Structure formats: structure tokens, C-alpha cells
Amino acid sequence: QPRSTAAAENEMILDELEENENPTSETITRGLKRKKVEISSRTVQRRLKEAGYQFSASLSKPLLTTIHKKRHLKWALSMQNQNWDQIVFSDESTIRLGPVKRRQWQLKGFRKVFRTIKYPGKVNVWDCFAPRGFGQILCFSPNLTSKFLCKQIYTKALRH
Structure with a gap:
């Protein structure tokens, strides 16, 4: 053809x-x-x-190694008899307002340099839950430090 x-x-x-x-x-x-x-x-x-181009993503590494998984399992087994009614579970997430790396056409053997803003804007979100229900969702922009967590988040979200 x-x-x-x-x-x-x-x-x-x-x-x-x-x-x-x-x-x-x-x-x-x-x-x-x-x-x-x-x-x-x-x-x-x-x-x-x-x-000579290939469509590829930037390099990535798995978050959990085999050692991490073994340690998590060991911890989980040791906590089976814990009274979970006394525990508050919390989680936080960061939403980046800048560009996200995507797959691109690149020459084989070469990696493109992604132009990024050094400190892009971000919004952090924190929440918790316990057997009695959910906590208050909090949004904030400063970096999460132990001082900020104790003074700003725990005092606001865990009042009741």
C-alpha cells in the first residue's frame, strides 16, 4: 500500500x-x-x-516496596485485638494547581524536561472519622507540620 x-x-x-x-x-x-x-x-x-519516538510517561516508582508490605502486615496482625472504638482515623490529600506530567512523544533513550513552576499553588484537604461518625472537612494551604496539625486542625476538627 x-x-x-x-x-x-x-x-x-x-x-x-x-x-x-x-x-x-x-x-x-x-x-x-x-x-x-x-x-x-x-x-x-x-x-x-x-x-524513533515513543509515547511514554515519566519515570515512576511503586509507593510500597516488598519490605513496606511485610511491615504493614506485621503491624496489622499485631493490632487485631486493639479496641478500635477509641481510634480516630484521619487522612489528608494535596491537590496541586499546577501542571501534571503526562505521557508524551519522546526520542528513545532521551527524557524530556518538564518545565514546572518551582512552588505551584496547592490546596490541602483533611478529614477524619471514628465509630461515632465523620469529622469536619478542613481545607488549608500551608504545609502540614506537626505544630499546624495540633494547633489548627485537631483543635478545630476534634472539638466534639
Whole structure:
């Protein structure tokens, strides 16, 4: 089957890849469409692979190692006879307001550098629950420290 793209169109695909902040085959296809070039996203994927690119995510590492899992199991087994009616469970989460790393087309053997804001905005959320019910959801922006946790969160959320 004859190729659906010429050398000039293949070059346009690579140019669009370099111009795009978070390139995917769909965003490249849309960029080419604005330039009046009709190429399917599947063809864009094939041309990028031929040019030595791969669609990959940034490096990641599992949160729990085998040692962590063994320690958690040991702790859980030791706590089976605990009186859980006297325990308050709490959790916090941070919502980042800056960009999130995504999968991108990158040359094999190379990692793209993601431009990030050094200290992006964030919102922290904290809540708790116990056998009597749920606590009060608290939102805050400072970093969570033991001092902040005791003075600001525990005194507000655990009053009753």
C-alpha cells in the first residue's frame, strides 16, 4: 500500500511535535488540520515511531516496596485485638494547581524536561472519622507540620 504522507508532511509532523507543549497524536493532528493538512492520528503515530519516538510517561516508582508490605502486615496482625472504638482515623490529600506530567512523544533513550513552576499553588484537604461518625472537612494551604496539625486542625476538627 502506498504511503499516505510525503516527506514534507512527515517533516510537518515532527515540526508540530516540537512546537507542542504536551504533544499527543491527537494534538498534532489538530495542529496539522489548522494548516490544512489532513493526516489521521494513527498515521501520525506511525510516522513518529518511524522517526524513533515513543509515547511514554515519566519515570515512576511503586509507593510500597516488598519490605513496606511485610511491615504493614506485621503491624496489622499485631493490632487485631486493639479496641478500635477509641481510634480516630484521619487522612489528608494535596491537590496541586499546577501542571501534571503526562505521557508524551519522546526520542528513545532521551527524557524530556518538564518545565514546572518551582512552588505551584496547592490546596490541602483533611478529614477524619471514628465509630461515632465523620469529622469536619478542613481545607488549608500551608504545609502540614506537626505544630499546624495540633494547633489548627485537631483543635478545630476534634472539638466534639
